Amino acid sequence: MQVNIAQLMKSSIGAERIYSIDEDIDIDGHQVRVKGDIKLVRTDRGTLATGNLDTVLEIECVRCLETFPHPVKIKFEEEYFPTIDILTGLPVNIPEDQPVYFTIDGSHVIDLDEGIRQYALLAVPMKPLCKEDCAGICPSCGKNLNTEVCICHPGEIDPRLAKLKDLFEFKK
Numbered sequence: 513m514q515v516n517i518a519q520l521m522k523s524s525i526g527a528e529r530i531y532s533i534d535e536d537i538d539i540d541g542h543q544v545r546v547k548g549d550i551k552l553v554r555t556d557r558g559t560l561a562t563g564n565l566d567t568v569l570e571i572e573c574v575r576c577l578e579t580f581p582h583p584v585k586i587k588f589e590e591e592y593f594p595t596i597d598i599l600t601g602l603p604v605n606i607p608e609d610q611p612v613y614f615t616i617d618g619s620h621v622i623d624l625d626e627g628i629r630q631y632a633l634l635a636v637p638m639k640p641l642c643k644e645d646c647a648g649i650c651p652s653c654g655k656n657l658n659t660e661v662c663i664c665h666p667g668e669i670d671p672r673l674a675k676l677k678d679l680f681e682f683k684k
């Protein structure tokens with residue numbers, strides 16, 4: 513989503529605009545629909561973009577390795593700094609001690625897609641599960657235990673570790 517903020521940059525500090533988003537954004541190589549509102553506020557040095565967005569990502573379950581749709585709530589907050597002053601047209605010096613992740617180009621158009629993509633990826637759980645009681649996959653035959661019945665013997669011990677079993681039985 514690209515927004516022209518030239519008029520906002522000419523406004524006084526604290527001026528704000530609200531934009532509704534309902535469009536497809538590329539997140540991890542997939543086009544996903546993102547919906548919500550973004551508020552842009554003029555700051556003393558740039559533009560602060562904040563918003564709450566909703567989307568659904570196709571992610572992989574860590575137990576059964578199947579992909580499933582996962583709703584994601586994105587809490588977005590990022591400050592954009594201009595590279596060219598809107599009034600004079602001269603380059604703006606950005607302090608080196610301030611980390612700058614996003615800048616506004618000379619046309620005073622900011623692209624929110626990259627920021628939204630990064631915040632969406634951060635909102636994905638570290639160990640996503642397709643369902644709480646996901647049975648996973650069988651370590652012997654590799655069948656998905658949610659959809660198939662496994663006939664493997666769960667009590668079989670790896671022959672390389674059989675000696676450890678004898679050691680534990682000896683201590684008892």
